[in-house]
Amino acid sequence: MKRLLFVILLTIMGCCGVHVQAVGYEKIINPVLPGDRPDPTVIEINGEYWAAATSNEWSPLFPIFKSKDLVNWELVNYVFPDGAPDWALNNFWAPELSYDEKQGKVYLYYTARDKRTKRLSCAAAVADSPMGRFKDLGPLVAQEPGSIDAFAARDEKGKLYLIWKEDGNSMGLPTNIWAQEMTEDRTRLIGEMTSLFCNDTPWEEGLVEGVCVFKKQDYFYILYSAASCCDKKCNYKTGVARSKSLLGKWEKYEKNPILVDNQDWRCPGHGTIVRKDGKEFYLYHAYNRSGSVYVGRQGVLEELCWGEDGWPYFRNDAVYNRPNLSLDYVDSFKGNTLAPIWQWRVTQKIDYQTGKNGLHLGASMENRELGTLLVQPVKALNFSLTATVDNRKSMAAAGIGIIGGAHNGFGAPLAGIGISVLKDKVEVWKNVDGKVDVLAQSAITVSATAQVRMTVKDGYWLCFEFRKGQRWIPLATEIDASPYVPWGMGFRIGLCAKGGDGTFADFRKIELIH
Structure with missing residues (x-):
């Protein structure tokens, strides 16, 4: 269609x-x-x-x-x-x-x-x-x-x-x-x-x-x-x-x-x-x-x-x-490997499996505690990114975020703002050069899947929501990401898996809609 x-x-x-x-x-x-x-x-x-x-x-x-x-x-x-x-x-x-x-x-x-x-x-x-x-x-x-x-x-x-x-x-x-x-x-x-x-x-x-x-x-x-x-x-x-x-x-x-x-x-x-x-x-x-x-x-x-x-x-x-609709992207991770659009930090070796159950992504505390990052370039100013995660067994925080730098200078350390699910809790976080602040959090029900959404307006205004039944519940709105756009490159968006060695985050599906 x-x-x-x-x-x-x-x-x-x-x-x-x-x-x-x-x-x-x-x-x-x-x-x-x-x-x-x-x-x-x-x-x-x-x-x-x-x-x-x-x-x-x-x-x-x-x-x-x-x-x-x-x-x-x-x-x-x-x-x-x-x-x-x-x-x-x-x-x-x-x-x-x-x-x-x-x-x-x-x-x-x-x-x-x-x-x-x-x-x-x-x-x-x-x-x-x-x-x-x-x-x-x-x-x-x-x-x-x-x-x-x-x-x-x-x-x-x-x-x-x-x-x-x-x-x-x-x-x-x-x-x-x-x-x-x-x-x-x-x-x-x-x-x-x-x-x-x-x-x-x-x-x-x-x-x-x-x-x-x-x-x-x-x-x-x-x-x-x-x-x-x-x-x-x-x-x-x-x-x-x-x-x-x-x-x-x-x-x-x-x-x-x-x-x-x-x-x-x-x-x-x-x-x-x-x-x-x-x-x-x-x-x-x-x-x-x-x-x-x-x-x-x-x-x-x-x-x-x-x-x-x-x-x-x-x-x-x-x-x-x-046309913006030509930029939409959906991935259920059911193939034998990751789609070519996905990238990660050059300093990290990632561990993952894809298949009928989606993406099983190895978590870490790397990247200045942002965890394992699986991202793609931002392609427009206004869009929403939704992730469906399995929160039943995971010992890692599975989420989505926007990734940039601690400031708009050459060689700036990493920074990111996102939303993650860990079992019965969902939280919005900001990480600037390893300093992590929790901006908002809420209890959720442990079930087969949980859904979180990040909406971006004008390139840098962020809104984070989680799904409860048939409704989207705002958790943090009007967050300004503009100070964190990195020198020489645009923002990246995608998946974040944060946890100790040997832990994994499970993603069933992501939807990027412009």
Whole structure:
């Protein structure tokens, strides 16, 4: 029934003048990657499109999506399904897919922090296909200020180069975009580093980063981002530079920036160019104006146009036109494994079983006493999340919550607000960096199942209820979660299982309704 309503709604949108951008025979319905999907990358292989996005601290790492039209995407794989590579600590950012047609292999370049040096590093992984199992090749470069946002490109003679940003802004220094030749097996850099350009114009402010290199006719072009990317005060924007040779000299466009805030989207940048039907499209991230930081940086698709002066430009006409009902999600956990949408902290190994009785999730006191977290990105401002739990035998608190950070700063400790059931009691709690406060509680009847619900309004106003017979009983209302939205990512929502070693929480069903 919902699918029929979705089709009807799309038809109404087309008939009533709602702005829908054309992509060949398809329509752009933005965001094409809803929810927190920063730094999106996209490639085409034999008529199919593959995308990936930043994971931050949530495992499995680096989700891979598949599409036939650049608009409708399915989450199909992860680069590191078993958790972080041995050398890497955290900050799993900026994946960049690359297809080597001659080798028939797919490479992924990514950023992570080295456990030993604590430096941000650019690394690589390889697989036979985007659906395959990736082998980590380890770090390629790790400068003292940090090295991030790797991109691979071949020069005019076919030599392979790694291009990346030196994270000088983290130490109050200028930021350089570097290039250095790379071996064909992507295991090391060779030769000398060359600086392509740095942040030397006023609009770029403290940094340049997030480069994407592509060639058209006689020129190499670089789309790059500048200024502040990732919080409530962001002013991110995108510029372009060009050169007839990969190592330069690079010329920045006098009309930069070419992609800026519009009516629906703000702080656009760090994406990848892909070609379809003879046109170029840019898949990038941006905050929806109404959703702001609470939803996070979503994947937006927009056509790249060309002026008579030979420079590219954007119309800046991307709109938010995705129907909310397309974001609904229901899971009874009856399959052989978890659905791909679910993630957990990269620092934790989870224990679970799925089947006819639902989800049997191992509890813990990890994650600063939030317990075991099984979450997914928030995709809209207004929604309800309902969980049906079995409270008859469990020795762990089974609940749902919204997960963020203790403050909106880089590297903030975890924070969460939620509602949990433990046998004959239901309680609403707030946990900020391990400090737990009980906001409300009530006695309930021990039975086969208990139901709890969290309703979110405007992205951060929370209401918690439990079901008694046919009625929903409010337990805590108008709780403000806005101070806890994490830097660089939107909220996560999902399941929380808190208890001692060897205890489990049993979930029969969850329903996410927008």
